[in-house]
Structures are given as structure tokens and as C-alpha cells.
Amino acid sequence: MAFLNHSVSPASLPDHPAADPPAKAQDKLQAAAGLAGLLPGLLLVGALAAVGYALRALPGLGLFSPMILGIVVGMGFANLASLPASAMAGVRFAAKTLLRLAVALLGLQITLAQVASLGFSGFAIAAAALFSTFFVTLWLGDRLGVARSLSALIAAGSSICGASAIAAADAQIHARDEDVAYAVSCVTIFGTLLMFGFPLAMPALGLDATQFGAWSGAAIHEVAQVVGAGVQGGEEALTIAVVIKLCRVLMLAPLLIVMGLMASRFRPEGAATGTKPRWFRPF
Numbered sequence: 123m124a125f126l127n128h129s130v131s132p133a134s135l136p137d138h139p140a141a142d143p144p145a146k147a148q149d150k151l152q153a154a155a156g157l158a159g160l161l162p163g164l165l166l167v168g169a170l171a172a173v174g175y176a177l178r179a180l181p182g183l184g185l186f187s188p189m190i191l192g193i194v195v196g197m198g199f200a201n202l203a204s205l206p207a208s209a210m211a212g213v214r215f216a217a218k219t220l221l222r223l224a225v226a227l228l229g230l231q232i233t234l235a236q237v238a239s240l241g242f243s244g245f246a247i248a249a250a251a252l253f254s255t256f257f258v259t260l261w262l263g264d265r266l267g268v269a270r271s272l273s274a275l276i277a278a279g280s281s282i283c284g285a286s287a288i289a290a291a292d293a294q295i296h297a298r299d300e301d302v303a304y305a306v307s308c309v310t311i312f313g314t315l316l317m318f319g320f321p322l323a324m325p326a327l328g329l330d331a332t333q334f335g336a337w338s339g340a341a342i343h344e345v346a347q348v349v350g351a352g353v354q355g356g357e358e359a360l361t362i363a364v365v366i367k368l369c370r371v372l373m374l375a376p377l378l379i380v381m382g383l384m385a386s387r388f389r390p391e392g393a394a395t396g397t398k399p400r401w402f403r404p405f
Contacts, residue, residue, distance in 0.1 A: 175192075278290070329355075336366055
């Protein structure tokens with residue numbers, strides 16, 4: 123049994139690739155599991171999008187873009203059939219990450235020349251729409267007896283960019299969670315109604331592509347909703363709508379500064395330094 127005590131030198135061992143450390147191997151398994159978990163939802167979203175494209179070939183539906191038809195198909199599926207639990211992760215990924223990526227890629231198609239072509243009038247339209255919507259909403263909320271913090275959140279979401287603006291405004295006024303959820307629901311529902319309603323009103327009001335694009339970009343809440351409405355007016359209308367909408371988004375920072383100054387001005391007397399105001403007074 124003497125051979126059991128014989129030591130083996132490292133040089134005599136065969137060459138084999140080193141195994142991954144346990145932590146690294148675990149990370150790879152988790153990444154693979156995460157991608158696999160997204161697949162069912164992404165396939166479902168892709169199938170619904172394909173149905174939207176197919177419906178456009180039917181008589182009477184060629185007036186609507188595949189995006190609008192896809193949204194209608196998705197709404198119908200969500201209300202008539204239960205969404206499988208296995209598809210939830212992929213659907214959320216498509217609704218957030220992929221949608222934002224698509225909007226960013228759309229922005230890459232817009233040149234500085236197109237932005238400059240709007241001139242002073244384009245920026246004036248965006249600024250007028252933003253500040254008039256914000257302060258009129260505050261005024262109406264005060265007259266209707268709506269909580270000032272809720273009015274401020276709805277005003278921010280309606281005037282700038284929907285749920286993203288609401289989240290940014292909440293960092294300034296520190297509203298209740300219930301008010302944030304209610305404001306997000308309001309801008310999402312009414313923004314969706316505008317996305318469907320504006321294209322239907324375009325022929326009735328006799329708007330050309332330029333007018334329709336400016337109207338959509340200045341009035342509709344979310345960027346994705348602006349794209350959904352603007353594409354119905356053609357490529358020119360879509361470009362103008364997205365550019366004006368992006369001008370509104372650029373004004374988010376100045377508006378947040380104004381909200382922060384207004385909130386700090388009406389901080390309750392005697393409050394300790396660093397205390398977050400629980401309410402917001404617009405005037």
C-alpha cells in the first residue's frame with residue numbers, strides 16, 4: 123500500500139481547462155434562467171404584433187397603423203383571456219425596456235435640421251402647451267377641491283411626459299403613494315383615449331399633416347402615445363409630433379425647479395431642516 127503515500131506532482135497532472143468558480147457558474151445559470159423566463163412573454167407580444175399587422179390588410183382597417191391595431195388586439199386579449207403567469211416577465215420587459223429602446227431609436231432618425239425647421243414657432247407651441255396645461259390644471263384642481271399634491275402630479279404628467287414626469291415631480295413635492303398611483307392612472311387612461319381620438323378627429327377638423335403633428339406632439343401625454351397618434355398622419359406628422367414632444371420633455375428640468383421653489387416656499391413654519399413637505403401649494 124506504499125503507493126497510496128506517493129505524492130503526485132502538478133507537472134504529472136493532465137492539462138484540463140480550469141472550471142468556473144461556483145459563484146460565476148451560478149451567475150451564468152441565473153442569466154440563462156432569466157432569458158428563458160422572458161421568452162414566453164416576448165413570443166406572446168410578437169404574436170399579437172403580427173396579428174396587428176395582419177389585420178391592416180382587411181377592408182376598412184388600412185386607415186389604421188399596425189401600432190394602433192396591435193394595441194387594440196393586446197387590450198382585447200388582456201380582457202378576454204387571462205395572461206399566463208409564465209408570460210408576465212416577458213410582457214413587462216417588452217412594455218418597458220423594449221418600448222423605451224424603440225422610442226430612443228426613433229429619436230435617432232430625427233436630425234438637428236428637422237428640429238431647427240420647426241423654428242421659434244415650434245418651441246413656442248411646446249412651451250405654451252406645457253405651462254398653460256400645468257398651471258390651468260393646478261387652478262382647476264384648486265377650484266374643484268382636489269388635494270394640491272394630487273393636482274400637481276396630474277399637472278406634471280399631463281403637461282410633460284406622463285408617468286415619468288409624475289415620478290420626477292413626486293421627488294419635489296413628496297406626495298402620498300395613493301396620489302401618485304391615481305395620477306399615473308389618470309394620465310395613462312386619458313393619454314390612451316387621446317391617442318385613439320386624435321386620428322379620428324383629424325379628417326373631421328380638416329387638419330393637414332403639419333397641423334396634426336403639432337397638435338399631437340403638444341397635447342398627448344406619453345411619448346409612446348404621441349408616436350401612436352402621429353404615425354396615423356404620415357411620416358411628416360410623426361416627425362413633427364415627436365420633435366415637439368421631445369421639446370416638452372426637455373422642459374421637464376426647468377419645471378421641476380419651479381415646483382421645488384414653490385414647495386420650499388410654503389414649507390410649514392418651524393419644520394426641522396430637511397423635513398419633507400407633505401403637501402404642495404401652487405400659489
